[in-house]
Amino acid sequence: MTFTHRLATRGDLPALATVVEAAIAELQKGFLDAGQIASSRAIMGIDTRLVDDGTYFVIEAEGRVAGCGGWSRRATLYGGDHSAGRDAALLDPAVDPAKVRAMYTHPDFARRGVGRRILSLCEAAARAExxxxxxxxxxxxxxxxxxxxxxxxxxxxxxxxxGAPVPLVRMRKAITVR
Structure with missing residues (x-):
């Protein structure tokens, strides 16, 4: 299977919303109970600022959206357009970490390298800045x-x-210089 990537546009949002919903509904089973999965919908989602900033990627295969995700030079760590507490302040690359945001893989493409590809794209773009x-x-x-x-x-x-408390883990990684 061949995967391609490109930057997302506002026109992609309906297709991306379908991927987000499928990922939340299916890929969290075994990790969260039904109440936590429902609660996840209120705290997760796509932040269209990433699309507008040109930092959100779409991964495609077989004419379908296989996954999406991006990075940000802004302070918000997670959450979609509907989430409270978003902060659009620009980060200082010398001292602040870039934020990897809103990563979702359609269940039909899970465990095929989609997430790793998005992470690689994010790391390269953040390093370049x-x-x-x-x-x-x-x-x-x-x-x-x-x-x-x-x-x-x-x-x-x-x-x-x-609603139901959803467990989360803040994680960090040093970017390797190439």
């Missing part, structure tokens, strides 16, 4: 991928803003 560290907020289902990619946990927390 002078960032030395990446940071993300991992779900329990995403944590194994991030650990395999070199991210280390720095904080465990829960977000109950969607």
């Amino acid at each position: 002078g960032f030395r560290t990446l940071e993300l907020m991992a779900t329990l289902s995403g944590r194994p991928l991030y650990e395999a990619a070199g991210f280390a946990p720095v904080e465990h927390l829960t977000d109950a803003s969607g």
Whole structure:
């Protein structure tokens, strides 16, 4: 199977919303209970600022969106357009970590390298802008991928803003200089 990537556009949002919903509904099973999965919908999603900033990628295969995800030079760590507490302040690459954001893989393409490809694209783009560290907020289902990619946990927390408390893990990784 051949995967391609490109930057997302606003026109992609309906297709991306379908991927987000499928990923939340299916890939969190075994990690979260039904209430936590429902609560996840309130705290996860796509932040269209990433699309507008040109830092959000679409991975395609067989004419379908296989996954999506991006990075940000802004302070918000996680959450979609509907999430409270977003902060659009620009980060200082010399001291602040770039944020890896809103990574989703369609269940039909899970465990085929989609997430690793997005992480690689994010790391290269952030490195090109002078960032030395990446940071993300991992779900329990995403944590194994991030650990395999070199991210280390720095904080465990829960977000109950969607109702049931959802466990999350803040993770970081130093960007290697090439």
